[in-house]
Amino acid sequence: MAGDRSPAPGSAHLDARLRGRLTAHLAAWLGRWPGDGPGLTVVGSAARVAPGWDGRVYPLIGVSSPESGVLSVPPGTEAAVAAALAAGDRRGVPAAAGLAGRWFSGVFRWSIAPAPLPEAGEWVAAADPSVPAWLRPFGGEVLVARDPGSGEHLAGVGIKRHDAYGRELAVVTTDRARGRGLARRLVAQAARRVLDEGAVPTYLHDPANLGSAKVATAAGFADLGWQVHGLAEG
Structure with a gap:
């Protein structure tokens, strides 16, 4: 029907x-x-x-x-x-x-059904010289979005590989590229890859970070009332 x-x-x-x-x-x-x-x-x-x-x-x-x-x-x-x-x-x-x-x-958010958003980036080795410094510590491959004309880096996602089944996603967008929906598309794209590889994608953020919350929700990571607890410096 x-x-x-x-x-x-x-x-x-x-x-x-x-x-x-x-x-x-x-x-x-x-x-x-x-x-x-x-x-x-x-x-x-x-x-x-x-x-x-x-x-x-x-x-x-x-x-x-x-x-x-x-x-x-x-x-x-x-x-x-x-x-x-x-x-x-x-x-x-x-x-x-x-x-x-x-x-x-x-x-603490997790997803088994990322939003079906169009892909926005390409996977590149974290050690590649073109990768921004903040993405290099993640190792493996990272997901990057570049300006199609200048090749300038606009946004990226790194993966914290905690264990065989858990992959935490971290996303950053440059100031000039904000408002284009890049972050949500990259997070959904990375989440689909994590699921394809046999793990579950997670997404953590400060409750006061409303921008990060909007990205997570739009990418298919609903807020189900879960929390993460830890140690902060200072």
């Missing part, structure tokens, strides 16, 4: 398989997923003292959905951190874990 939008045969199974990638990613990234119910379940994980996607150590990472959450901390600090959370003192979590810095929470 014309206009019929009912799910295609087998789509429910496909969605379950793709969502399974998110579960596998969070279990690997945090050390466990899901949590034990409302609030944050504290787990000690060796991943918190090992190098992350860029070679740096990320000693405090958490993710929470509307149903449950997990806060991953260095082994041996679980009890102290759990006590701070039980007292309602999230700002005291870093000190309880013996860490400098302050607690922050952001928006």
Whole structure:
């Protein structure tokens, strides 16, 4: 029937398989997923003292959905951190874990159905001399959009390869190229590639960054009430 939008045969199974990638990613990234119910379940994980996607150590990472959450901390600090959370003192979590810095929470988004936007960039090796300096640390290939006339870099997406199933997207647009819809098209394009490669794309941003929120929503990353928690400097 014309206009019929009912799910295609087998789509429910496909969605379950793709969502399974998110579960596998969070279990690997945090050390466990899901949590034990409302609030944050504290787990000690060796991943918190090992190098992350860029070679740096990320000693405090958490993710929470509307149903449950997990806060991953260095082994041996679980009890102290759990006590701070039980007292309602999230700002005291870093000190309880013996860490400098302050607690922050952001928006955690993921997508198994990126928006069908037209492609806007090309994949280039991060080490290519033409790639902007901010994209090079991502390694592998990065997605770049250039001015068709001058070849000037306009926008790009780097991928934080956290583990076999999780790929976090980061996008930046130059000032003069803003307002063209480049960022949303690049994010959707990168997300489709991540899914094709067997992982799940994620997108994190500060709640106050309304521009980033608009890009994520337009690219097919809905805000489902999930949060990411971590350690900020200062």
